[in-house]
Amino acid sequence: xxxxxxxxxxxxxxxxxxxxxxxxxxxxxxxxxxxxxxxxxxxxxxxxxxxxxxxxxxxxxxxxxxxxxxxxxxxxxxxxxxxxxxxxxxxxxxxxxxxxxxxxxxxxxxxxxxxxxxxxxxxxxxxxxxxxxxxxxxxxxxxxxxxxxxxxxxxxxxxxxxxxxxxxxxxxxxxxxxxxxxxxxxxxxxxxxxxxxxxxxxxxxxxxxxxxxxxxxxxxxxxxxxxxxxxxxxxxxxxxxxxxxxxxxxxxxxxxxxxxxxxxxxxxxxxxxxxxxxxxxxxxxxxxxxxxxxxxxxxxxxxxxxxxxxxxxxxxxxxxxxxxxxxxxxxxxxxxxxxxxxxxxxxxxxxxxxxxxxxxxxxxxxxxxxxxxxxxxxxxxxxxxxxxxxxxxxxxxxxxxxxxxxxxxxx
Numbered sequence: 001x002x003x004x005x006x007x008x009x010x011x012x013x014x015x016x017x018x019x020x021x022x023x024x025x026x027x028x029x030x031x032x033x034x035x036x037x038x039x040x041x042x043x044x045x046x047x048x049x050x051x052x053x054x055x056x057x058x059x060x061x062x063x064x065x066x067x068x069x070x071x072x073x074x075x076x077x078x079x080x081x082x083x084x085x086x087x088x089x090x091x092x093x094x095x096x097x098x099x100x101x102x103x104x105x106x107x108x109x110x111x112x113x114x115x116x117x118x119x120x121x122x123x124x125x126x127x128x129x130x131x132x133x134x135x136x137x138x139x140x141x142x143x144x145x146x147x148x149x150x151x152x153x154x155x156x157x158x159x160x161x162x163x164x165x166x167x168x169x170x171x172x173x174x175x176x177x178x179x180x181x182x183x184x185x186x187x188x189x190x191x192x193x194x195x196x197x198x199x200x201x202x203x204x205x206x207x208x209x210x211x212x213x214x215x216x217x218x219x220x221x222x223x224x225x226x227x228x229x230x231x232x233x234x235x236x237x238x239x240x241x242x243x244x245x246x247x248x249x250x251x252x253x254x255x256x257x258x259x260x261x262x263x264x265x266x267x268x269x270x271x272x273x274x275x276x277x278x279x280x281x282x283x284x285x286x287x288x289x290x291x292x293x294x295x296x297x298x299x300x301x302x303x304x305x306x307x308x309x310x311x312x313x314x315x316x317x318x319x320x321x322x323x324x325x326x327x328x329x330x331x332x333x334x335x336x337x338x339x340x341x342x343x344x345x346x347x348x349x350x351x352x353x354x355x356x357x358x359x360x361x362x363x364x365x366x367x368x369x370x371x372x373x374x375x376x377x378x379x380x381x382x383x384x385x386x387x388x389x390x391x392x393x394x395x396x397x398x399x400x401x402x403x404x405x406x407x408x409x410x411x
Contacts, residue, residue, distance in 0.1 A: 007051075009041055009043050009051060009055070010038075012043075012051060012052075012054075012055035013037065013038050013039075013041070013042070013055060014038055015055070016037070016055045016056075016057060016079055017034055017037050017038050017083075019057065020037075020057065020079060020080045020083050021034060023080065027377075028084075028087050028088075028215070029087070030086070030087045030090065032091075032114060033083060033086045033087050033110075033114070034083075036086070036110045036113045036114055037079070037082070037083060037110065039113060040106065040109045040110050040113055041141065042054050042055065042076075042079070042106055043055065044137070044140070044141050045076070045104040045105055045106040045109070045137045045141065046060055046076060046104060046106075055079075057078060057079050057080050058078055059076060059077055059078045060076040076103055076104045076106060077103065077107070077169060081201070081219055082106075082107060082110070084201070084217055084219075085167065085169075085190050085201050085219070086110060086111075086114070086167075088188075088190045088201060088203035088215045088217070089165050089167050089188055089190045089203070090165075090188060091111060091114040091115060091119075091165055092114075092115075092164070093114075093115060093116040093118060093119060094115065094116060094118040094119050095114075095115045095119050095120075095164040095165050096115075096119065096120045096160065096161075096162070096163050096164050096165075097111050097115060097119065097120070097121045097122070097163060097164065097165045097166070097167070098122050098123075098124075098156065098157055098160070098161070098163045098165070098166045098167075098182065099111060099121065099122065099123040099124070099166075099167050099168075099169060100124060100125075100153030100166075100167070100168040100169065100170060101123075101124075101125060101153065101168060101169030101170040102123045102124060102125035102130050102131050102134040102148060102169075103125075103130070103134065103169055104133065104134060104137055105123070105133070105134035105135070105136075105137040105138040105141075105143070105146070105148075106137070107123075107167075107169060108121050108123040108134065108138060108143065108146045108148075109138060109141060109143045109146070111123075111146075111167075112143050112145070112146050120147070120160065121146045121147065122146075122147040122148075122149065122157050122160050123146060123147070123148055123149075124148070124149045124150070124151055124153050124157060125150065125153070126150070126151065126152050126153065127150075128150045131148050131149070131150040134148050135148045147160065153168065153170070154176040154178065155176075155178055156176070156178040156179055156181070156182045157182070158178070158181070158182055161181075161182035161183075162182055162183065162184040162187070163182055163183055163184060163187060164184055164187045164188075165187060165188050165189075165190075166179055166182070166183050166187070166188075166189045166190075166191075167189070167190045167191070168189075168190070168191040168192060169192075170192070171192045171193075171194050171199055172191050172192060172193055172194065173193075173194045173195075173228075173229040173230060173246075173402065174229065174402040174403055174404045174405060175189075175191065175193075175211075175384055175402070175404055175405040176404050177386065177387075177404045177405075180206075180211075180386065183206045184206065185206055185207065185208055186205070186206060187205075187206045188203060188204065188205055188206070189203070189204040189206065189211060190202070190203045190204075191204070192219050193382070194229075194230065195246065195291060195400055195407065195409075196245075196246060196287075196290075196291040196297040196298060196299070196321075196400075197230075197244045197245075197287075197297075197298055197299030197319070197321065198284075198287055198288065198291060198299075199218075199219060200216050200217060200218060200219060200288075201215075201216075201217045201218075201219040202215070202216050202382055203215035203216075204382070204384060209385070209386075209389075209393075210383055210384060210385050210389075211383070211384040212381065212382075212383050212384075213379075213380075213381055213382040213383070215379070216288075216379045216380060216382065218282070218284060229246055229247040229248075229402065229403075230244060230245070230246060230247070231244070231245050231246070231247060231249075231250050232244045232245075233257040234257075235257050235260040235261060235263065235264065235300075235329070236261070236264050236265075236306070237261070238305075238306070238309060240302065240303040240305055240306035240309070240311070241264060241300055241301075241302050241303070241306055241311065242300065242301045242302075243255070243257050243260065243298060243299075243300055243322070243324070243329075244298055244299045244300070244301070245257075245298040245324070246298075246400070248400065248401050248402070249295070249296065249298070254295055254296050254324070255296060255298060255324045256326075259326055259327040260324065260327060260328075260329055260355075262327070263327055263328060263329050263354045263355040263358075264311060264329075264354050266354050266355055266358075267354075268312055268352055268353065268354050268358065269352070269353045269354075269358050269359040269362055270312065270333070270350060270351070270352045270353075270362065271350050271351050271352075271353075271359070271362040271363050271365075271366045272335075272348060272349075272350035272366075273348065273349055273350055273366050273369045273370060273373070274348065275348065275349045275369050275370070275372070275373040276337060276346040276347060276348045276349070277334070277346070277347055277349065278344055278345070278346060278347075279344065279345055279347075283315065283332070283334075283349060283372075285372045285376055285377075285378070286321065286332060286349070286365070286368055286369050286372045287299075287321035287332075288379075288380055288409075289368040289371055289372050289380075289411065290321050290323065290365065290368050291380075291398065291400075291409055292380050292397065292398045292409040292410065292411050293368060293398060294323055294364060294368075295398070296323050296324045296325055297321060297322070297323060298321075298322050298323075298324055299319055299320060299321055299322055300314065300320050300322045300329075300331055301317065301318055301319065301320075302314050302317045302320070303317070304317055312333060312352040313333060313334075313335075314331050314332065314333055315331075315332040315333055315334045315349070316332075320332050320333075321365070323361045323364060323365060324361075325357045325360075325361055326355075326356075326357065327355050327356065328353065328354065328355030328356055328357035328358045328361055329353070329354055329355060329358065329361065330351050330352060330353035330354070330358055330361030330362040330364070330365055331351065331352060331365075332349065332350075332351055332365060332369075333349075333350050333351060333352045334347040334348065334349050334350065335347060335348060335350070349369050350362075350366060350369075351363075351365035351366055351369075371411075378411065380409050380410060380411050381397075381409075381410045381411075382407055382408070382409055383395050383397070383407070383408045383410070384405050384406070384407055384408075385405065385406045385407075385408070386404075386405065386406070387401070387402070387403060387404050387405055387406060389406055394406065394408050395408050395410065396408075396410060397409050397410035398410075
């Protein structure tokens with residue numbers, strides 16, 4: 001049960017939204033979204049969480065995974081992510097909205113607030129425990145007119161289509177064809193999309209023969225159940241370095257991890273650029289540019305113990321972009337600069353390569369660092385086409401094929 005903190009839930013909601021607005025992670029505002037989050041009581045959808053936790057800017061697990069090494073099965077998303085995805089969605093009064101990933105029901109309540117009395121909201125989840133929870137919370141808080149269905153979100157809900165807005169609250173590796181069929185031309189789709197180890201909240205506008213993005217923002221979501229297009233495997237005998245790549249790269253033999261088994265024990269080649277970042281400054285834009293220019297873009301995660309056996313430090317132990325070619329690999333790295341040792345630290349970016357093509361791969365990463373540095377907030381445009389679209393009908397850019405969609409990434 002929620003417990004008192006000395007501050008009212010209304011005060012806590014306002015403080016949370018004030019902090020989110022002040023941070024302004026995406027540079028776009030929607031006063032209607034601010035008002036919705038100041039009005040709909042998040043704590044009422046999390047009755048077992050203390051008020052401080054309900055109004056902290058963090059996700060809250062509502063269903064654990066029985067596999068202790070796996071991610072939770074369902075959670076209430078972090079409020080600032082909820083906020084910017086609703087801004088991306090641009091819901092209007094009277095809209096018909098479909099949500100994939102019911103969670104606690106809180107997001108559906110926000111959607112209903114935004115659509116108003118004349119709007120319609122349908123939320124779905126594949127897990128009956130999750131939909132039962134969402135149904136109870138929505139009913140208890142005055143949102144009984146929100147429709148809750150239990151099914152695979154990839155199937156959509158054709159009985160209530162066409163939709164003006166579709167939003168996914170789970171990470172998607174593919175865009176099901178049913179969503180195309182059920183989203184009206186001119187409508188918007190907001191989805192946490194996964195490719196080349198990245199996860200981004202992408203806002204698409206539906207056109208006649210394609211969907212084109214107008215907003216691409218950093219995010220992280222639990223992956224949807226049933227899409228398993230990402231592969232991973234260790235590339236060292238000590239099982240300290242794990243490589244992640246996509247199914248289409250596997251099929252085309254762009255990446256074969258068994259060829260990399262000895263690569264990290266070979267001599268290394270380090271290349272540096274003049275681009276620097278502060279201690280909390282994102283450099284994920286380098287990764288985005290790599291995905292738009294290099295088909296062999298992937299990512300690595302590294303156990304810090306790997307440094308003890310001689311591995312060169314990656315830029316991030318948990319998420320570092322990499323390039324692979326045959327039996328060679330390169331990945332992003334950084335080191336503290338000697339400038340202004342008493343002030344805020346700065347770190348210059350570079351790349352380290354291993355294997356016969358390691359030097360070339362490292363230089364190719366540095367090329368994208370140079371391209372990113374003068375335009376660090378620039379976003380790519382993602383254009384999605386049905387899977388049967390011929391090459392001649394695609395816009396220029398890097399093509400990533402999925403079972404249901406062809407993605408083209410362009411800067």
